[in-house]
Amino acid sequence: MKTLEVTPLEGKRLKVIIIEKEYNEPLDFEEAQNEENKRFLPILKPSIAFCRFLEQLINEVNPDFATEELGNRSINDFTENNGIAGIFYKKKIPLFAVDIDENAKSYLLSNINEKEELLNIMLKHLKEPQTEGSYEREYLTAYAQCLRQEIEEIKNEIKFSIRESWIAMGILDKAREINKENMVCIHISSPEHTDGVKKILESVDVEVETIQLEKKLIAKETSKTLLGLEELLESSKIQIKPLIRRSRESRPYIIFFLDTDEKASPFDICMAYDAGYNVVVPYENVTPEDAKRIVQDAIFSRDPKGIKHTCFFIGGKNVERAEEVLEVVKKTMFPPFQTNIIVDPGGAYTTASAMVAKVEEALEEHNLGELSTKTCAIFGTGAVGRVAAILLARLGCDVIIASINPERKDGEEYAQGFSKTFREKYGVKVEGAFAPTPEKKLEIIEKSDIIFCAPKAGVQVITKEMLKEVKRLKVIADVNAVPPFGVEGIKPNDDMREIAPGIFGIGALTIGKLKHKVEEEMLKEARISSKGEIYDYNYAIQVARRILREKAIASRLTVTLNYPRKS
Numbered sequence: 001m002k003t004l005e006v007t008p009l010e011g012k013r014l015k016v017i018i019i020e021k022e023y024n025e026p027l028d029f030e031e032a033q034n035e036e037n038k039r040f041l042p043i044l045k046p047s048i049a050f051c052r053f054l055e056q057l058i059n060e061v062n063p064d065f066a067t068e069e070l071g072n073r074s075i076n077d078f079t080e081n082n083g084i085a086g087i088f089y090k091k092k093i094p095l096f097a098v099d100i101d102e103n104a105k106s107y108l109l110s111n112i113n114e115k116e117e118l119l120n121i122m123l124k125h126l127k128e129p130q131t132e133g134s135y136e137r138e139y140l141t142a143y144a145q146c147l148r149q150e151i152e153e154i155k156n157e158i159k160f161s162i163r164e165s166w167i168a169m170g171i172l173d174k175a176r177e178i179n180k181e182n183m184v185c186i187h188i189s190s191p192e193h194t195d196g197v198k199k200i201l202e203s204v205d206v207e208v209e210t211i212q213l214e215k216k217l218i219a220k221e222t223s224k225t226l227l228g229l230e231e232l233l234e235s236s237k238i239q240i241k242p243l244i245r246r247s248r249e250s251r252p253y254i255i256f257f258l259d260t261d262e263k264a265s266p267f268d269i270c271m272a273y274d275a276g277y278n279v280v281v282p283y284e285n286v287t288p289e290d291a292k293r294i295v296q297d298a299i300f301s302r303d304p305k306g307i308k309h310t311c312f313f314i315g316g317k318n319v320e321r322a323e324e325v326l327e328v329v330k331k332t333m334f335p336p337f338q339t340n341i342i343v344d345p346g347g348a349y350t351t352a353s354a355m356v357a358k359v360e361e362a363l364e365e366h367n368l369g370e371l372s373t374k375t376c377a378i379f380g381t382g383a384v385g386r387v388a389a390i391l392l393a394r395l396g397c398d399v400i401i402a403s404i405n406p407e408r409k410d411g412e413e414y415a416q417g418f419s420k421t422f423r424e425k426y427g428v429k430v431e432g433a434f435a436p437t438p439e440k441k442l443e444i445i446e447k448s449d450i451i452f453c454a455p456k457a458g459v460q461v462i463t464k465e466m467l468k469e470v471k472r473l474k475v476i477a478d479v480n481a482v483p484p485f486g487v488e489g490i491k492p493n494d495d496m497r498e499i500a501p502g503i504f505g506i507g508a509l510t511i512g513k514l515k516h517k518v519e520e521e522m523l524k525e526a527r528i529s530s531k532g533e534i535y536d537y538n539y540a541i542q543v544a545r546r547i548l549r550e551k552a553i554a555s556r557l558t559v560t561l562n563y564p565r566k567s
């Protein structure tokens with residue numbers, strides 16, 4: 001059996017002009033029940049206006065070959081009884097049928113058959129009046145609805161993504177067979193497949209132009225009362241006008257990734273592509289001066305409308321440097337050349353936001369009170385710890401941030417400087433501490449309700465022994481995903497598991513998954529929105545809260561049915 005594989009043409013350039021025909025070429029599995037199609041059968045053929053347009057287009061572009069969906073037709077029908085084929089043959093342009101392979105289609109449809117049989121049995125039962133009003137009948141109805149939805153989903157997948165890939169592969173295969181480097185193909189497409197086939201072809205670097213035909217009846221000035229068919233036909237002219245859409249008309253989404261580190265982060269680059277950017281341009285070792293040049297150059301290359309498809313992402317582990325770059329990027333842009341900026345140094349903004357939002361939600365869910373009323377201690381004074389401290393202090397928590405780094409010689413002095421830095425730079429009250437020993441750590445743990453572990457990866461902060469005597473502590477969140485984890489006994493997937501009597505743990509993967517969603521959402525929003533927004537930790541925490549809220553609503557509204565009914 002032929003396998004589906006859409007791969008780029010090696011050493012060839014292909015331009016495909018997709019012409020949307022006037023009806024959708026039916027495919028049999030949907031056809032059997034499609035009464036609407038039967039009704040319109042007499043007009044499911046190319047009109048004389050379409051044929052004339054096609055002839056003119058062929059003269060204009062002189063294509064190397066042409067393709068059309070086969071649909072339900074036999075190859076014989078396609079070549080002998082097809083008005084479109086006649087036009088291409090007359091012009092000596094080879095026309096090929098392209099469509100989903102018959103064997104592949106039968107194989108895919110066989111997956112549905114079992115479900116269809118089951119659905120028919122259920123529908124038969126539902127026709128019997130005896131069960132009226134019973135739970136069994138209601139359960140059967142819900143079951144049948146699920147099956148029907150599943151069948152529809154599979155059919156749609158076959159009809160669209162799979163069929164369109166086969167069509168695109170057919171076009172590419174024909175281009176491979178033709179011994180030419182530069183080729184033009186005219187593809188005659190059903191309206192419902194134009195966009196799908198276009199996207200697939202463009203994904204393998206084929207230039208695509210689509211032509212839709214706009215049809216209009218132009219009424220003539222004749223008598224208002226129409227008597228016979230003759231007069232009816234004479235009463236108006238038919239106009240068919242091509243609407244040409246070129247690929248370049250939809251501007252690509254470009255994100256300039258300004259990374260202050262030596263090597264741009266592959267994590268953020270992958271995330272950006274997955275969020276739908278067409279192009280990610282990484283710059284490394286970016287200084288504020290570099291940023292100014294890059295931004296100026298980038299924004300003027302597109303008009304104010306086009307600039308909305310441009311975005312800047314500021315990364316790199318050093319938060320201070322990232323903030324300096326952010327200031328320059330902000331200042332360099334001015335209305336109307338303003339676009340969205342994401343800032344997430346070393347993933348710290350999204351990680352800290354996810355960690356704080358997750359704890360906030362967990363406290364609420366477990367009736368442990370509001371986070372804003374708690375005393376929170378943060379172990380680790382890197383970017384994640386500092387941003388968590390700002391977010392918590394802004395919420396109204398009492399916040400202690402502690403360096404636990406035994407290698408730090410200036411520990412006390414460093415910790416003392418914190419309250420001044422946080423007050424002056426961020427306008428928040430945060431207490432600094434230096435706790436390199438178990439005793440010092442315990443002192444902080446004993447006066448905290450919540451602990452956030454954010455030290456260097458692979459550093460254990462809290463041992464089981466330390467948790468034995470503590471009374472006040474309720475929750476520990478740990479972002480360290482590298483063993484040994486931040487807390488002895490915690491597991492990365494923990495989500496409020498009791499890790500010591502009365503103390504609940506939230507592990508690094510639970511926070512990491514939320515962080516991933518937050519970054520993804522911010523990237524997507526920044527791509528689509530035209531507001532000229534700054535996506536920083538203040539924005540990230542709102543996104544994290546929204547994601548958690550939506551998840552909670554979805555789980556509250558989830559209904560699971562059983563049969564027989566549970567009492």
Ligand SMILES: NC(=O)c1ccc[n+]([C@@H]2O[C@H](COP(=O)([O-])OP(=O)(O)OC[C@H]3O[C@@H](n4cnc5c(N)ncnc54)[C@H](OP(=O)(O)O)[C@@H]3O)[C@@H](O)[C@H]2O)c1
Pocket residue numbers: 346347348351380381382383384385402403404405406407408454455456457458459479480481508509511512513515
């Ligand atoms: N789960 C996720 O999705 C995710 C995402 C991003 C980051 N992370 C994790 O979050 C944590 C914090 O990241 P970050 O970028 O803020 O911080 P970081 O720069 O990796 O390190 C944080 C702090 O650890 C302290 N430290 C260094 N060596 C130490 C040692 N030998 N013993 C104890 N502490 C030591 C440092 O000292 P001082 O405290 O004295 O400055 C530093 O500020 C890391 O574990 C990182 O892997 C997780």
